[in-house]
Amino acid sequence: MTELIHDGKLNRKRSRLETIYTILTLSRQGIRKTHIMYRANLSHQQLVKYLEVLTTKNLLAERDGLFITTDQGVAFIEKFQEIQTIMDENWQQA
Numbered sequence: 001m002t003e004l005i006h007d008g009k010l011n012r013k014r015s016r017l018e019t020i021y022t023i024l025t026l027s028r029q030g031i032r033k034t035h036i037m038y039r040a041n042l043s044h045q046q047l048v049k050y051l052e053v054l055t056t057k058n059l060l061a062e063r064d065g066l067f068i069t070t071d072q073g074v075a076f077i078e079k080f081q082e083i084q085t086i087m088d089e090n091w092q093q094a
Helices: 016-026 033-039 044-056 071-093
Strands: 003-006 009-012 060-063 066-069
Touching (some): 016 033, 033 044, 066 071
Antiparallel strands (some): 003 009
């Protein structure tokens, strides 16, 4: 994860895993490609690459023009949330 300091505040860019989590979360009920692009704040080029990877890895499926999170994608979301919880707890203890 890349962290940047700007105006005395710590900002960080999203990691690839965070972007994948966002896309999969948005797609749980089915969503059009354009809506993913805007809601996940991605360029068209980035979106195309992520959708290609996620569909190839069977985390996302396309049906009737909608992208839908697969069962494997839901498992990814759940594991990501578990890891995030653990890291948040450890970060607060440090």
